[in-house]
Amino acid sequence: xxxxxxxxxxxxxxxxxxxxxxxxxxxxxxxxxxxxxxxxxxxxxxxxxxxxxxxxxxxxxxxxxxxxxxxxxxxxxxxxxxxxxxxxxxxxxxxxxxxxxxxxxxxxxxxxxxxxxxxxxxxxxxxxxxxxxxxxxxxxxxxxxxxxxxxxxxxxxxxxxxxxxxxxxxxxxxxxxxxxxxxxxxxxxxxxxxxxxxxxxxxxxxxxxxxxxxxxx
Amino acid sequence: xxxxxxxxxxxxxxxxxxxxxxxxxxxxxxxxxxxxxxxxxxxxxxxxxxxxxxxxxxxxxxxxxxxxxxxxxxxxxxxxxxxxxxxxxxxxxxxxxxxxxxxxxxxxxxxxxxxxxxxxxxxxxxxxxxxxxxxxxxxxxxxxxxxxxxxxxxxxxxxxxxxxxxxxxxxxxxxxxxxxxxxxxxxxxxxxxxxxxxxxxxxxxxxxxxxxxxxxxxxxxxx
Numbered sequence: 001x002x003x004x005x006x007x008x009x010x011x012x013x014x015x016x017x018x019x020x021x022x023x024x025x026x027x028x029x030x031x032x033x034x035x036x037x038x039x040x041x042x043x044x045x046x047x048x049x050x051x052x053x054x055x056x057x058x059x060x061x062x063x064x065x066x067x068x069x070x071x072x073x074x075x076x077x078x079x080x081x082x083x084x085x086x087x088x089x090x091x092x093x094x095x096x097x098x099x100x101x102x103x104x105x106x107x108x109x110x111x112x113x114x115x116x117x118x119x120x121x122x123x124x125x126x127x128x129x130x131x132x133x134x135x136x137x138x139x140x141x142x143x144x145x146x147x148x149x150x151x152x153x154x155x156x157x158x159x160x161x162x163x164x165x166x167x168x169x170x171x172x173x174x175x176x177x178x179x180x181x182x183x184x185x186x187x188x189x190x191x192x193x194x195x196x197x198x199x200x201x202x203x204x205x206x207x208x209x210x211x212x213x214x215x216x217x
Numbered sequence: 218x219x220x221x222x223x224x225x226x227x228x229x230x231x232x233x234x235x236x237x238x239x240x241x242x243x244x245x246x247x248x249x250x251x252x253x254x255x256x257x258x259x260x261x262x263x264x265x266x267x268x269x270x271x272x273x274x275x276x277x278x279x280x281x282x283x284x285x286x287x288x289x290x291x292x293x294x295x296x297x298x299x300x301x302x303x304x305x306x307x308x309x310x311x312x313x314x315x316x317x318x319x320x321x322x323x324x325x326x327x328x329x330x331x332x333x334x335x336x337x338x339x340x341x342x343x344x345x346x347x348x349x350x351x352x353x354x355x356x357x358x359x360x361x362x363x364x365x366x367x368x369x370x371x372x373x374x375x376x377x378x379x380x381x382x383x384x385x386x387x388x389x390x391x392x393x394x395x396x397x398x399x400x401x402x403x404x405x406x407x408x409x410x411x412x413x414x415x416x417x418x419x420x421x422x423x424x425x426x427x428x429x430x431x432x433x434x435x436x437x438x439x440x
Contacts, residue, residue, distance in 0.1 A: 070236055071228040078240050085244035089251045096258035099266050103349070178356065 010133050018140030024117045025148035026197045031117045034108045035149060036186035042165045044104050045153025046146070051090045051105075053142025055112050058086040060126040060138035067127045079122045080113070087112045117145060148193075155189050156180045267332075270346040271304045271317045274334030278306030278314040284436065286425060291432040301425055305436045306334075313437050315343060318425055322417035325409040326351045329360075333418055335426065337433045341371040341398075342387075342418060350410075357410035366404050366411065373398035374422050381427050389415030 024030045034052070038044045062082050063070075070078050091109050095102050102109070112118065121141055126134040157163060160180030162170045179185050272278050284291050287300035294302060304317040315337065321330040329352065333345040344367070352358050360366055377384045385399035389412040395402035401418075403411035 066240070070240075071233050073228055074233045074237055078237060081237070081240055081244050085247050088248050092251045092255040092259070096255040096262065099259075099262045106351075178353075182353065 014136045015140040018144040023144040031115045038108050039152040040181040041157045042153045045149035049146025049149045055086040056142045057138040059083045060134040063122045063126040064131040064134035084113050270332045273346045274344045275306045275315040281306045320417035320421035322413040324413040329413045340375045342374050344370045352410050356407045369401045387419040
C-alpha cells in the first residue's frame with residue numbers, strides 16, 4: 001500500500017484501485033482465510049463479501065472521523081474495538097435475515113474481526129484521510145473483495161455442484177467434481193485466478209514498455 | 218505516523234483512557250441497539266427453523282405443541298423443569314400426526330444433530346431432518362438427498378413386550394445388507410455419517426420411547 005499521493009480529491013481511482021490495481025485478494029493476497037473457506041457456493045461468497053464490505057465501510061468511517069482524537073499509542077486497540085462492533089452488528093443482522101445462511105458461514109462471520117484487509121485499511125488509509133474519501137475507498141476495496149470471492153465461488157460451485165446460485169446448469173447427468181467444494185478446491189481455483197491475473201498484468205506492462213520504446217525512437 | 222500531529226509528543230494516560238472508554242461506550246451502545254432491534258426477528262427465525270423441521274419429518278402436520286418427557290411422564294413445556302423436549306404435531310383437524318424429537322451422534326467431522334419424527338400409530342420413525350451438520354459436502358450430506366437412504370424410512374421402532382426398550386435396536390448395516398425394517402442401509406461412501414444417524418436414532422429412541430409410549434394418550438387431543 002505504498003506510494004499514494006496524500007491529497008483530498010476523490011477521483012474514480014479512489015474507488016477503482018480497490019477493484020483492480022490494489023485488489024485485496026488478487027494483488028495484495030490479504031484475508032485469505034475467508035477467501036478459501038467460504039467460497040464453496042456463490043451465495044456464501046456474496047454474503048461474505050457484503051458482510052466484509054459493510055464492516056470495512058463502517059470501521060473506515062468511524063476511524064476516519066476519530067482520526068484526530070485517537071492517541072497513536074492506543075490506536076490499534078481502538079481500531080479493533082471499532083471493527084469488532086461492526087462485526088457484531090453484521091453477525092446479528094445475518095441471523096435476523098437467514099439462519100441457514102448464518103449456519104453456512106459458520107465462524108467466519110466472527111472472524112471478520114481479524115481479517116487483515118480491514119485493520120490494514122483502517123491503519124493505512126482511513127486514519128489518514130477524510131471520512132468521505134475513506135468511505136469511497138472502503139467501498140472500492142469491499143467491492144474488489146466481493147468480486148474476488150464471486151470469482152472463486154462461481155467456479156467452485158459450478159464445477160463442484162454443477163449449479164449456479166442453486167440452479168442446475170449442467171443437468172442431472174453431470175458428475176460433480178466434489179474436490180472443488182472441499183478445501184483443496186479453494187487453493188486450485190485461487191491459484192488459477194492468480195495465474196490469469198498476473199498474466200494479464202504482465203502482458204499489459206510489456207505492451208506499455210514496447211509503446212514507450214517506440215515513442216523514444 | 219502523521220495522524221496525531223496536533224497532539225503533544227507525550228500523550229497522558231488519562232487521555233488514552235478517555236478515548237478508549239468513550240469508544241467502548243459508543244461500541245456498547247451500537248451493539249445493544251442492534252441486538253434489541255434484531256432480537257424479535259432472530260427468535261422468529263429460530264422458531265420457524267424448528268417448525269419447518271418438525272413439519273418436514275411429520276408430513277401433513279400444521280400445528281405443534283412442545284412437551285417435556287422424563288421418568289414421571291409427559292407435561293407441557295410451558296410448565297418448565299427438566300426432561301427431554303419433544304414436539305407433538307397435529308394436522309388441521311387437531312389429530313396427533315406424530316412426535317418429533319432431537320437426536321445426535323458423532324459423525325465424520327462433528328456431531329450430526331437431527332430431528333426425527335415418530336408416529337405412535339405405526340410405532341415407527343417416519344423420517345428425519347438435519348439440524349446441524351458439518352459433514353463432507355458431496356459425501357456426508359447425502360443423508361438428506363440420497364433416495365435409497367431415505368427409503369429406509371419409515372423405520373421400525375416397536376417397543377419390546379416389557380415396554381422398557383425397543384424390540385429391535387436400530388442399527389446401521391453395510392450398504393446392501395439390510396434385512397429387517399429396523400435396520401438402516403448405509404450409503405456407500407458415507408458410512409460414518411449413516412452410522413451416526415443410526416446411532417443417534419437408537420440412543421434417543423431407546424431412551425425416549427419407553428417413557429413416551431405409555432403416556433401417548435395425554436398428547437392425542439389438542440386442547
